[in-house]
Amino acid sequence: MKIEIKELINIEMTLEILEKLPDYRVTKEKIEYDQRDVLFGVLCSMFVGNIEIKDKHNWLEINFNEKYFKRMIGKENEELKIPSYSTIRRMIINIDSTILEEMFRAYFIPKVEFNEKTQLAVDGKTMNGSGRKGKYTVKRNVGMLNVVETASKIVIAHRELGAKKSEIPEFQKVLEMEFSDKPFLYTFDALNTQVESLNGIEAKGKRYLAKVKGNQKTLLKQVHQAFEEESAKENNTILEEKDKRESIEGNKWVKRETFVLSSKNDESLIDNSSFSHIKSIIKQVKYISDNEGKIKVKEQYLIANFLESATYFKEGIKDHWRCETYHYYKDRLTKEDDCKISVNPFGLAILRSFVINCIQLHLNKHKPDNKSLNMSGIFKSCGNNPHFLGRLVT
Numbered sequence: 001m002k003i004e005i006k007e008l009i010n011i012e013m014t015l016e017i018l019e020k021l022p023d024y025r026v027t028k029e030k031i032e033y034d035q036r037d038v039l040f041g042v043l044c045s046m047f048v049g050n051i052e053i054k055d056k057h058n059w060l061e062i063n064f065n066e067k068y069f070k071r072m073i074g075k076e077n078e079e080l081k082i083p084s085y086s087t088i089r090r091m092i093i094n095i096d097s098t099i100l101e102e103m104f105r106a107y108f109i110p111k112v113e114f115n116e117k118t119q120l121a122v123d124g125k126t127m128n129g130s131g132r133k134g135k136y137t138v139k140r141n142v143g144m145l146n147v148v149e150t151a152s153k154i155v156i157a158h159r160e161l162g163a164k165k166s167e168i169p170e171f172q173k174v175l176e177m178e179f180s181d182k183p184f185l186y187t188f189d190a191l192n193t194q195v196e197s198l199n200g201i202e203a204k205g206k207r208y209l210a211k212v213k214g215n216q217k218t219l220l221k222q223v224h225q226a227f228e229e230e231s232a233k234e235n236n237t238i239l240e241e242k243d244k245r246e247s248i249e250g251n252k253w254v255k256r257e258t259f260v261l262s263s264k265n266d267e268s269l270i271d272n273s274s275f276s277h278i279k280s281i282i283k284q285v286k287y288i289s290d291n292e293g294k295i296k297v298k299e300q301y302l303i304a305n306f307l308e309s310a311t312y313f314k315e316g317i318k319d320h321w322r323c324e325t326y327h328y329y330k331d332r333l334t335k336e337d338d339c340k341i342s343v344n345p346f347g348l349a350i351l352r353s354f355v356i357n358c359i360q361l362h363l364n365k366h367k368p369d370n371k372s373l374n375m376s377g378i379f380k381s382c383g384n385n386p387h388f389l390g391r392l393v394t
Contacts, residue, residue, distance in 0.1 A: 227281050252288055254286065360375065
């Protein structure tokens with residue numbers, strides 16, 4: 001199917017990004033295909049749902065020499081040779097993913113409005129198709145650490161996680177990225193509730209809302225003890241607020257209660273030399289009914305280095321899950337887990353993020369005027385309506 005994609009993305013910026021990517025090929029005089037053109041075609045094919053390299057090759061066979069495609073890449077008067085499957089594969093697996101990710105950040109970070117209400121949710125994701133299991137070779141799946149701005153719901157940065165890499169050191173590298181001088185709130189899972197990470201955030205004058213679980217047993221015990229002791233006191237004025245929320249999730253009744261224990265006189269709430277900046281302890285209790293109507297109760301504790309209301313913290317906890325929503329779209333729309341590439345899967349994953357971000361930005365822009373609009377509908381329209389593709393991102 002021949003698809004017109006004239007204004008699918010910001011063409012000038014995209015071509016500039018792909019133009020600046022280092023070309024892995026050494027013998028320049030023997031080059032038949034422009035890396036920029038091929039990778040641009042690969043990116044365009046992903047907007048219409050192509051997953052494997054063979055699918056991308058089939059799309060390029062149909063569209064690579066069409067007038068509209070040649071016009072977009074500035075080669076309208078040239079007859080282009082269609083790249084083979086092996087050519088496309090080599091270019092994909094030889095993408096310099098480090099440089100591509102830097103340029104990805106340069107493109108999307110300016111699209112975020114940073115202020116005191118900005119929240120950056122950090123979470124890891126495994127690419128389940130990136131491993132390999134052969135007769136003599138076993139390669140584990142690799143992952144990536146993603147930074148999602150929760151208001152715009154776009155990812156603004158990634159860190160590559162190898163098969164044996166931990167999120168913890170990569171999260172600490174996120175703290176040094178170029179946006180670290182802007183005002184925002186960090187939220188993350190208990191895995192990254194580490195002394196070095198929290199102290200690093202505090203040293204930079206940033207705020208954090210961090211989960212506390214069994215990976216920090218001493219901290220969890222101190223947090224639990226501090227909260228229970230203060231809440232048991234008579235005429236307690238420290239337990240500031242209690243926020244309740246009820247909902248129906250699927251066929252189950254759910255109620256959440258959020259309690260906040262706030263610091264007096266700007267002092268840390270627990271006596272721990274490693275964590276000397278805990279100003280708020282948040283306890284969230286979740287009541288959920290099972291199919292038989294029985295109520296199950298789950299509790300979780302979080303800590304923060306600033307003071308705020310229970311409603312604020314409740315919203316921050318809820319908004320952190322937008323990072324999981326981004327992961328969901330990568331799997332459901334771009335089929336990341338179905339892509340069987342074990343060599344340099346990070347480069348292709350960044351291009352998928354570009355696709356999801358562009359669709360999300362289109363949704364953000366047009367959702368107020370079209371309440372029925374959603375990510376899945378936009379993505380389907382990319383494959384069904386060539387005219388819509390041209391209007392996707394203006």
